[in-house]
Amino acid sequence: MSGAEKIAVTVTDVVPLNDLVTRFEFKRADNGLLPTFSGGAHTVVEMRDGDITRLNPYSLMSDPMDQSRYCISVRRDDEGRGGSVFMHTRVKVGDEMVISYPVNLFSLDLRAKKHLFLAGGIGITPFLAQTKQLERFNGNWELHYACRTESLGSYVDELTSHHPNETHIYYDDKKQMIDLVNLLEGQPLGTHVYVCGPKGMIDWVRKTATNEGWPREAVHYEEFLAPQPGKPFEVKLAVSNKVIQVGEHESLLEAIERAGVDAPYLCRGGACGQCETNVIDYAGNFIHRDHWLDDDEHAGGQKIMPCVSRFEGKTLVLDR
Amino acid sequence: MSKFTFPESIRSRPIYGTLEARVGPAHLLVADAHGAEAILDVATPQMMEKAHIIYIPKGEDYEDKLRALKPASFYSGPSYPAAEPRLRKALADAKMGLQVYLAGTEGLMGQAQNAAMAAGIPHTAIQTEHRGSIARRMQCVHCKGITEEVETDPFVCSHCGLNLFVRDHYSRRLAAYQGVRVDAEDPGNVPTPKGIYE
Ligand code: FES
Numbered sequence: 001m002s003g004a005e006k007i008a009v010t011v012t013d014v015v016p017l018n019d020l021v022t023r024f025e026f027k028r029a030d031n032g033l034l035p036t037f038s039g040g041a042h043t044v045v046e047m048r049d050g051d052i053t054r055l056n057p058y059s060l061m062s063d064p065m066d067q068s069r070y071c072i073s074v075r076r077d078d079e080g081r082g083g084s085v086f087m088h089t090r091v092k093v094g095d096e097m098v099i100s101y102p103v104n105l106f107s108l109d110l111r112a113k114k115h116l117f118l119a120g121g122i123g124i125t126p127f128l129a130q131t132k133q134l135e136r137f138n139g140n141w142e143l144h145y146a147c148r149t150e151s152l153g154s155y156v157d158e159l160t161s162h163h164p165n166e167t168h169i170y171y172d173d174k175k176q177m178i179d180l181v182n183l184l185e186g187q188p189l190g191t192h193v194y195v196c197g198p199k200g201m202i203d204w205v206r207k208t209a210t211n212e213g214w215p216r217e218a219v220h221y222e223e224f225l226a227p228q229p230g231k232p233f234e235v236k237l238a239v240s241n242k243v244i245q246v247g248e249h250e251s252l253l254e255a256i257e258r259a260g261v262d263a264p265y266l267c268r269g270g271a272c273g274q275c276e277t278n279v280i281d282y283a284g285n286f287i288h289r290d291h292w293l294d295d296d297e298h299a300g301g302q303k304i305m306p307c308v309s310r311f312e313g314k315t316l317v318l319d320r
Numbered sequence: 321m322s323k324f325t326f327p328e329s330i331r332s333r334p335i336y337g338t339l340e341a342r343v344g345p346a347h348l349l350v351a352d353a354h355g356a357e358a359i360l361d362v363a364t365p366q367m368m369e370k371a372h373i374i375y376i377p378k379g380e381d382y383e384d385k386l387r388a389l390k391p392a393s394f395y396s397g398p399s400y401p402a403a404e405p406r407l408r409k410a411l412a413d414a415k416m417g418l419q420v421y422l423a424g425t426e427g428l429m430g431q432a433q434n435a436a437m438a439a440g441i442p443h444t445a446i447q448t449e450h451r452g453s454i455a456r457r458m459q460c461v462h463c464k465g466i467t468e469e470v471e472t473d474p475f476v477c478s479h480c481g482l483n484l485f486v487r488d489h490y491s492r493r494l495a496a497y498q499g500v501r502v503d504a505e506d507p508g509n510v511p512t513p514k515g516i517y518e
Contacts, residue, residue, distance in 0.1 A: 189415065190439060212343075213343050213418070217445060
């Protein structure tokens with residue numbers, strides 16, 4: 001089986017935080033200890049919804065050293081493919097679920113002399129774990145957190161009461177904006193910046209940091225890329241000799257898995273590179289959405305990342 | 321001629337490039353001897369407005385030309401150890417976005433790179449350009465002493481006196497190549513020293 005190793009868990013708490021975000025707490029079903037992790041790690045949650053199985057990654061937000069439980073926060077996305085809605089409407093305390101071992105694609109660079117965190121909306125979750133990790137070592141950090149409105153500001157109260165000096169909150173509806181140029185220019189040498197939030201925010205931070213002369217190695221980002229729905233299409237899997245249909249609300253990776261073909265993955269969000277698949281033949285257009293392949297590879301028609309990317313056209317033959 | 325093309329070697333051996341002007345709120349340029357030429361090549365009036373040059377002439381005559389670039393700040397010192405406090409202070413006061421340019425001998429670039437890394441700049445973000453002497457800064461693996469300006473292979477460790485073979489194995493942490501006893505198996509059988517790249 002592909003992906004990280006699995007853990008059977010029980011849902012031990014479900015806490016709605018506001019109109020959009022609900023927190024879930026998991027404990028090991030066998031009452032044993034969960035693995036420790038490092039701040040920024042995510043777990044892939046398996047959601048059994050009739051005959052559809054969705055596997056969605058969520059950042060772990062609990063204390064990385066707390067082996068008794070894991071917490072995630074899920075933002076409800078009514079436009080999405082149903083994973084977050086499933087979590088919000090169907091998951092109850094006492095349910096048995098399967099999650100993956102933690103995988104970290106957004107870890108702290110512990111050589112940094114200071115960590116500057118920039119969060120947008122639900123992008124706050126990895127930083128909740130990272131700040132807990134840094135607090136143990138008396139790490140130097142600062143958080144700038146942009147939320148739409150006060151009522152949608154998940155964990156604002158917790159952050160501002162525990163870390164009043166480190167936390168800076170900005171509300172969109174009050175027209176408050178992170179003064180990014182000044183913020184970046186004032187950072188001492190050895191600062192690393194981390195950004196997690198909507199794509200526009202990530203692009204803005206990366207571009208501004210480049211213009212301000214920040215080294216690429218000091219700029220870290222994690223974008224929550226959920227696979228997007230799209231037109232159904234047909235794919236031929238050459239190695240397993242199967243022809244499969246990818247439905248409107250499932251990803252190519254999920255369709256491959258549904259056909260019983262084991263395909264590699266780790267993040268399921270277009271970031272880790274694990275699912276990279278060779279294209280043997282095609283007639284049509286790729287809809288590449290990953291952050292893994294470069295522009296030339298996207299144009300080349302030789303590779304696809306099935307966790308997030310789709311296809312429109314007559315023929316697609318994959319080396320799988 | 322201040323430029324030299326180093327032969328291809330193992331991965332451990334540093335590779336130097338050609339300095340290019342980059343964007344940033346401040347620029348720190350450190351050079352020794354003929355490294356001044358690389359600074360003269362890369363400098364732009366715009367860069368110099370926010371530039372700090374630290375120069376170690378080692379008997380070369382570039383100081384007036386460098387001063388004529390009108391950097392915001394200029395320092396000239398007799399040796400790297402003499403210049404190092406100045407460099408460390410400049411790094412300690414610097415903000416993110418500082419661009420670091422190093423030029424000259426391997427020993428100078430290695431040590432200045434080390435100071436910049438300790439200040440928190442990833443080594444891949446530090447630009448280097450070799451100019452001038454091809455002498456190396458060597459560490460004796462036996463006594464750990466550093467011998468500066470090594471031009472021949474083998475050479476005599478200036479600390480313990482062993483005859484050392486010049487390896488391409490490099491340590492970024494020490495800013496030095498590794499020197500290993502050449503006659504360990506057969507004491508006294510020391511090849512005639514020749515230039516490192518001869
Ligand atoms: S599974 Fe990570 S890029 Fe597709």
